[in-house]
Amino acid sequence: MENFKSILDYFLVDMADPINLTPVGLLLLCFIWSGLPRGPEKYIAIWTLFNACFIHIWMEGIVGVLGRGPRWMVIEYSKLDARYAEKDPTVMTIVCAEVFIMGPLCILWYNAIMKRLWYKPFLAIVTSTIQLFGAVIYVFTEVFLGFKNLPKLHSWPPSFTVWDDVFYFWIVFVFGNMVWIGVPMFCIVKSIWAFSPHNNNVEKKQR
Secondary structure (H helix, E strand, C coil), X not given: CHHHHHHHHHHHCCXXXXXXXXXXXXXXXXXXXXXXXXXXXXXXXXXXXXXXXXXXXXXXXXXXXXXXCCHHHHHHHHHHCHHHHCCCHHHHHHHHHHHHHHHHHHHHHHHHHHXXXXXXXXXHHHHHHHHHHHXXXXXXXXXXXXXXXXXXXXCCCCCCCCHHHHHXXXXXXXXXXXXXXXXXXXXXXXXXXXXXXXXXXXXXXXC
16 A cells, blocks of 8 residues: 555655746647637647647646656656757757647647638648657657666566566667658648649539
8 A cells, every 4th residue: 555655645746836837837728719629620639739738838848858747747847858958959959849849830730721721731731740750759769769768677678578678778768759750741742632632622522
């Protein structure tokens, strides 16, 4: 019982900090301005909301750089990648782009999806390209540094049987970054397809 209480206390530290309401407030603003995710592009809309409200502004900017938010998240961020705690210039540049460019662009993109605005494909391409570029720079600078900022690995290649190797390397670093490279690439291709004459003819016929 004492172990459970200590674990619970660990996760509750700094939970009362008002800054933790940031993603909730951003979500509410998006819902008031643009409505709830719906329609044929509902899942892309959810992706843009998730990135804008949780990843770019709150987790990367507030938790990762400012060190605010739930204490366990701040600790894990520093553990996941020492470049956040060391204020590495490359990572800080990426985070600034996430907070001040990608976050607002994702909110505008979400609004364009919900209201079917004409510039939606342009926003999708611009936002996804910046997101893709940031992810590639983030990943490959660490690769060229020999993964020295990740938690100490038990073996090389990282093991599939040791939990720290599985979680921090295979799940967070490899799979997580594959998602943030793959999904933007998909959004770019999908948005470029929206400009094709064939696609426009199909849409006219459907109308």
